[in-house]
Structures are given as C-alpha cells and as structure tokens.
Amino acid sequence: MSQTAPEGKLALQTVPFPADTNGGGDIFGGWVLSQMDVAAGITSIERAQGRCATVAIEAMRFHAPVLVGDLFSVYTSIKKTGTTSMTIHVEAWVKRQSGGELLMVTEGDFTFVAIEASGVKRELPKPDS
Ligand SMILES: CC(C)(COP(=O)(O)OP(=O)(O)OC[C@H]1O[C@@H](n2cnc3c(N)ncnc32)[C@H](O)[C@@H]1OP(=O)(O)O)[C@@H](O)C(=O)NCCC(=O)NCCS
Numbered sequence: 001m002s003q004t005a006p007e008g009k010l011a012l013q014t015v016p017f018p019a020d021t022n023g024g025g026d027i028f029g030g031w032v033l034s035q036m037d038v039a040a041g042i043t044s045i046e047r048a049q050g051r052c053a054t055v056a057i058e059a060m061r062f063h064a065p066v067l068v069g070d071l072f073s074v075y076t077s078i079k080k081t082g083t084t085s086m087t088i089h090v091e092a093w094v095k096r097q098s099g100g101e102l103l104m105v106t107e108g109d110f111t112f113v114a115i116e117a118s119g120v121k122r123e124l125p126k127p128d129s
Contacts, residue, residue: 003104006093008077012039018068027066032092032106033057039074040088044112047078047086049125052112055085060108070094073102079109084121087111 012035020031037054044052066072073093080087092106114122 004101006073006075006091006102006104008075008089008091009043010073011042011076012074014072016066016068016070016072021068025068027068027070029062032062032066033060033108035072036074036090036092036106036108037110040076040090040110040112043076043078043088044086044114047081047124047127048112048114050122051115051117053115053119054110055113056111058109058111060106062106064094064103064105066092066094066105067096069097081124081127083123085111085113086124 014035016027016031020027022028041052041054071094075091075093077089078086079089088110090108090110091104093102093104095102114124116122
C-alpha cells in the first residue's frame with residue numbers, strides 16, 4: 001500500500017476506546033466497518049439530500065490494525081452515481097498516540113441507494129453545481 005495521503009474529504013473523526021477491542025487487544029474490525037458506514041452514510045445523505053440505505057460493501061481491505069487511542073479519521077469520495085445509487089470510496093486513516101505519519105488502515109467501496117421515508121428507492125437529485 002503505497003498511498004501516502006488520504007483521498008476524498010474528511011467525513012468523520014473519532015478515537016476508539018478499550019471497550020472497542022477484540023480478544024487480541026486491537027480494535028474490532030466490526031467497529032472500524034461501522035464507523036466507515038456512518039461516514040459514507042453522511043456523504044450519501046448530503047448527495048441524495050435525504051435518507052439513504054447501504055445496499056453493498058465491496059473491496060474491503062484491512063491494511064493495518066487500529067489501536068486504542070488512535071486518532072481515527074474517515075475520508076469519502078463519490079466514485080460513481082446511477083439512477084438511485086451511489087458508490088462511495090471510503091478510507092480510514094489513523095494517527096498513532098505515539099506520533100508518526102498518517103497511516104491508512106482500511107478502505108472499501110460502499111454503495112448506497114436513496115430512499116423515501118417509506119424505504120422505497122427514489123431517484124438521486126441532480127448534483128449541486
Ligand atoms: C436499498 C433497497 C431499497 C433497494 O431497493 P431495490 O428495489 O432492491 O433496488 P434495485 O435492485 O433496483 O437496486 C437499486 C440500485 O442499487 C444498485 N444495487 C443493488 N444491489 C447492488 C449491489 N449489490 N452492488 C452495487 N449496486 C447495487 C442497483 O444497481 C440500482 O442502482 P441504480 O438505480 O443507480 O441503477 C433495498 O434493497 C433495501 O431496502 N435493502 C436493505 C437496505 C438496508 O437495510 N441496509 C442496511 C444494511 S445494515
């Protein structure tokens with residue numbers, strides 16, 4: 001993994017707690033995935049100007065562990081839009097408590113569908129100019 005800087009815009013930032021660890025003492029992959037889903041969800045709501053649902057998660061790759069106390073940041077970029085759906089590339093990066101460079105820990109492609117309040121899919125609005 002040779003990428004040295006995040007791609008996209010900062011959508012979420014947090015710090016994991018000891019309660020988020022797995023048996024090995026690292027942060028549980030499900031916690032990482034859920035933060036990335038929340039970040040992509042925020043981006044999807046902005047683009048769709050309303051409610052959206054996750055329909056697919058693909059190309060997930062866990063490059064490095066997340067540690068308690070890391071500054072955990074999620075960056076999103078919309079890669080593709082269709083009639084009702086959008087695919088968002090999501091990257092999670094950390095800065096260790098001990099310092100050092102930003103490090104990409106996880107990436108994946110999340111697809112969301114714009115939905116009505118009832119849960120039925122709806123067309124994406126035109127992008128803001
Ligand atoms: C999202 C949902 C409303 C879509 O309704 P649907 O009638 O099944 O929709 P379709 O199969 O016609 O697909 C809608 C769009 O999603 C895309 N899509 C569907 N499945 C996909 C997949 N596996 N990967 C990528 N895109 C997909 C379709 O290509 C289509 O895109 P487009 O309109 O831009 O061309 C419905 O599937 C749903 O409610 N799913 C559950 C969502 C949910 O609970 N998410 C939380 C998970 S924890």
